[in-house]
Amino acid sequence: MNGLMMQQPLLVTSLLTHAERHHAEQEIVSRRVExxxxxxxxxxxxxxxxxxxxALAGLGVMHGERVATLAWNGYRHMELYFAVSGSGAVLHTLNPRLHVDQLAYIIDHAEDRVVFFDLTFLPLIExxxxxxxSPKVFVAMTDRANMPEAHGLPVTLLCYEDLIDGHSDQFAWPLLDENEASSLCYTSGTTGNPKGxxxxxxxxxxxxxxxxxPDSLNCSARDVILPVVPMxxxxxxxxxxxxxxVGAKLVFPGPALDGxxxxxxxESEQVTLSAGVPTVWQGLLRHAGExxxxxxxxxxxxxxxxxxxTAMTTEFQERYEVDVLxxxxxxxLSPVGTVCSFKAQHLTWPTQQRYALQAKQGRAVFGIDMRIVDVDGKELPWGTHEAGDLQVRGPWVASGYFGGEEASPLCDGWFPTGDVAKIDSDGFMQITDRSKDVIKSGGEWISSIDIENVACLHPQVASAVCIAARHPKWDERPLLLVVRKPEATLRCEELLDFFDGRVAKWWKPDAVVFIDAVPLGATGKVLKNRLRDQYRDYYLTV
Structure with missing residues (x-):
């Protein structure tokens, strides 16, 4: 017997309709490109x-067609989130930090019908x-007073505000199938072409x-949320x-992401919650500290x-009373998989024990199932010191890639993340490495992430990357690449001594190389592959 419940599809527009009806007066604040x-x-x-x-219908955008955005976090970008997906088209957010050839590949691969862009990105668009x-329709996300000259485009450049001003605000959101596509995001594509x-x-x-x-990102109508992580x-x-x-106030930073x-x-908008990658928070903490x-x-x-x-967590919590999730x-994974939210028993743990727990990536949110497996695909138990390949499954986990050129990535119904991880008895997952980043020295495994975390505890270290470098005796040994803080005088021997008592002796790097900056990819992640290419033979040449 079926349950006697209404059948209401889960649609992106239901979020907007709810916000308009129940939180109509709540503010959205944007620092604009202008x-x-x-x-x-x-x-x-x-x-x-x-x-x-x-306006999209007036441009001839049909059901299921892709509409691209190349934009910062702002109110116009959010309007596209709902107008595109809600009308039955697919929102395709483009990452401006990708190489221009990759962007061109992605736009062609997605067969984008229209491209909306912030003024910052006009040279990139050209x-x-x-x-x-093939020519696309290009729309500059600005008003008539700020419209630029665009000589490098094969079609007429449209003005966002003119475009929408010419249309009625009466539109009935279609009752779509909830399983239809709403949005599209390509992987950063550090190896091979990006995948959608x-x-x-x-x-x-x-x-x-x-x-x-509450045990995830813990958001409510009382929050003022600043998403620094890009839309x-x-x-x-x-x-x-x-x-x-939830009806929270939103604050969008636009292109200004410096500390x-x-x-x-x-401070001006009284933000209560923000989200971003560690490199952004380093700039914020540096500004506040100075x-x-x-x-x-x-x-x-x-x-x-x-x-x-851990050094970042400590500074946020002890110096500024800002809890770190x-x-x-x-x-x-759309993208949230785990959040390191404490259980009741953890609140009474000693400080250092709690920091060690916070260094883990956390517990799976409801809807995500995870496991670790050995090289033969056999599931490994939780609560031991065994690490294995992390796999996940759930209703917002990808089962394939757009275009269907590649075979399904799933292994027995599980998505292989490419991470090596441990899971403790309380279900807290800790990534010990990417499968391609783990260091095997003399037949034993060394975690590059653990080495990096110890290095970052030193007060003169701004950032650190540990890679596997080829070694004549041990096959591979950890090599530590470090960016010193401004005015720091840290020496190699001093930093290596800092590892004594903090890691096993055989984990301790054999050398430190000081570099000017850590190379970052399109999503703010460290490009370890670039550093490996440059330094993998370090021990063979010194």
Whole structure:
């Protein structure tokens, strides 16, 4: 016998409709590319999104076609989130940090119908336009007063504000199949061509539910949320959708992501929660530290995209009273997989024991199942010291890639993440390495992440990367590459001595190389492959 419940599809537009009805007066604040601060409310977002949906129909965008964005975090970008997906097309967010050839490949591969872009990216758009196979409709996300001259485009450049002003705000969101595609995001493609991950309306709404929970990102109508993580990459970790669901105030930083700009926005708008990658938070902490500043409102920050060093967690919590939520996910996971939220018994643990727990990536949010397996695919037990290949499954985990050129990545119904991890008896997962980054020295495994975390504890270290370098005796040995803090005088021997008592003797790197900067990829992740190419023979040449 079936349950007697209404059948209501889970659609992205249901989030916007809810926000308009129940949180109409809540603010959305954006620092614009034009340099000023823009303010409006959820009712305005909903009204303009409907006008934009009509404008898309006027441009001839058909059901299921892709509409691309090349934009910072801002209110116009959020309008596209709902107008495109809600009208039955597919929102395709482009990452401006990718190489122009990769962008051209992605636009062609996705067969984007229209490309919306912020003024910052006009030169990039002009470069891309000469590389794509067919002309597109290009729309500059600005008003008539700020419209640029564009001589490098094969078609007429449209103005965003003119486009929507010419249309009615009356639009009935179609009742779509919840399993239809809502948005598309390509992996960063550090090896080979980027691959497209196609999210559905159902997967997006379920992800939003789970990510907003108290033991996940813990969002509510009382929050003021600043997504520093970009809307052009896995939907800013779902925060724009979450804000609509719970009715939180949203603050968008636009292109200004330096420490000073972020700090001023956090204080002026009384931000309570923010989210970003460790490299962004390093700039914020440096700015606050140099000025002896404090945070008057921010009480939580979500750190993901790369392992959060214990030194960063300590500084946030002890110096600024800002709790750190360490999270893990992937483009293929929409992206949230785990969040390091304490259970009741952990609150009474000694400080250092709690910090050790916070260094883990955390517990799976409801909807995500995970396991670790050995090289033969046999599941390994939790609560031991065994590490294995991390696999996940769930209703917002990708089962394949857009275009279908590749075979399904699934292994017996599980998605292989490419991470090597341990899971403790409480279900807290800790990534010990990427499968391609683990160091095998003399037949024994060494975690590059553990080495990096210890190095970052030194007060004169700004950032550290550990790679496997070929060795004449041990096959591989860890090599530590370090960026010193400004004015630091740290020497190699001093840093190596710092490892004594903190790691096993045979884990201790044999050498330290000081570098000017750590190379970062399109999503803010460290490009270890580039450093390996440069330094993999270090021990063979010294």
């Amino acid at each position: 340099g000023d601060i823009h303010r409006y409310r959820y009712r305005d977002l909903a009204q303009r999104s409907r006008k934009l949906a009509n 470069s891309v336009a000469s590389r794509i196979s 991950v196609l999210y559905s309306h159902r997967s997006t709404v379920l992800h939003t539910y789970a990510a907003a929970l 052009f990459h896995v939907n800013a970790w779902g925060l724009p959708y979450i804000a609509c669901m 000073k700009s972020l700090y001023e926005l956090i 000025r002896g500043a404090t945070f008057s409102s921010m009480r939580r920050t979500i750190v993901g995209g790369a392992p959060c060093p 360490h999270a893990w996910g992937m483009t293929e």
